[in-house]
Amino acid sequence: MITLFDSNKRQKLCFEPISPKQVRIYVCGPTVYDDAHLGHARSSIAFDLWRRLFLFLDFKVIFAKNFTDIDDKIIKKSLQNGISVEEVSERYIELYLNDMHALGILRPDLEPKATSNLPQMHEMIEQLLQKGYAYKGENNDVYLSIAKDKAYGSLSQRTTHEQNQSRITNANDKQEESDFALWKGYKGEDDIAYDSPFGKGRPGWHIECSAMIEKHLAYDMREKQDFAIDIHAGGADLLFPHHENEASQTRCATGRELAKYWLHNGFVNINGEKMSKSLGNSFFIKDALKVYDGEILRNYLLGVHYRLALNFNEEDLLQSKKRLDKIYRLKKRIMAERIIDSMPQAKALDSSELAQQLESLHTLKTHTKNAQDSFIKPLLEALSDDYNISKALSIIEEMLSLSNDYLDKNPKDKAYKLAISGNLACIEYLLGLGGKDPTLYFQLGLTEQEKQDIESKLQLRTEAKKQKNYALADSIRDDLKAQGIEIMDTPQGSTWEKI
């Protein structure tokens, strides 16, 4: 049984899919006008974890995340830089995908873009006009009248902006302040416009998600389901007005609710403040990746329950890295003892192709069959309980420590090592951690040139040892140690790690 905290009902519910063993998930993606920040990383990781859990439990998962590629901020950026709106959005989509790849996020099955789905938006707006939920304002604007939707506010428990922070700038023709734009009429030179049945203009932000869900993800209307999809997810800041408005549009246009469950992830705070561009404390993923490998960041960001706020702090990040080190330490130990052939390789995170990623997960799944019941059962139980990550991580820590103790006493137990490799495959599948070659993991943060220099020094040392020049061999070891490099002598030869 899976339970999850539904923002709509404001309680933990037992997950019952609309269609057996299927789950359709939609996550609101980024507005592509700037680099992605740690808030995007957190949200992406949170729902990547849920997706992996459903996949592990053999659900047929369809996972969609959109790109908002029409927006005031994109237009502003294009004007500032003298490049087209398409160039701005294409550039930031590519950068976003690179960041997600570095964080080990599986590519969504569907990545709809607003500009590619205008006819669906027109259709939904037409329906809303015909049914009387929407009205035309001046200058080709179209608004949704929230007074006509009796259930408006049921998701977020809010109906109005407390500080009137509407995204709508030209709102003089609205009947009510809280009505929101479905279509924004062309404002002139510095605007961008597409043809529509309502005149030249561009869609409002909210309509794209409702329309794209109907087109790409929703259950067929003929199936007469009460909900379009199983799970709608996003950052807690999207609950109002974005998700409330999406829910309203779909309800009014189609007569069914948008999602059976609504999941929201917590903020990332820096120095205790809500991370927000307007506060000027933005922390881009690309900057974090200059210092830390994506997997180290992932490991840190997933360590706090997805619904809670995470106070970004480098000391905590380094502390959490010890857990990842332990995972790789055990993997290295098993590989050194020639269980290597049965260990999956880290193809999934090195490829941007969804098909290859899923293929890799499939291979990993066969390895997970070797896992110990005493490990995987409580782990799945913890994760199935609204993704109780603290409990899951303590189960992992315990397994790592028990395994090391056992291997100290029984270094030749091959069946045990195979079971441990199964446990590690479960961690890689479910959490996206531990997929690298451990030798490479312990050398992270060095350039290829630095690695080559270390290898040359290691060779010199091996030569010196052969010639019984132990003084030279020792001085090379000391030199490397001073650079933070530790040499390990094994029966297969010398290796090294960055300490």
Ligand SMILES: [Zn+2]
């Ligand atoms: Zn959305």
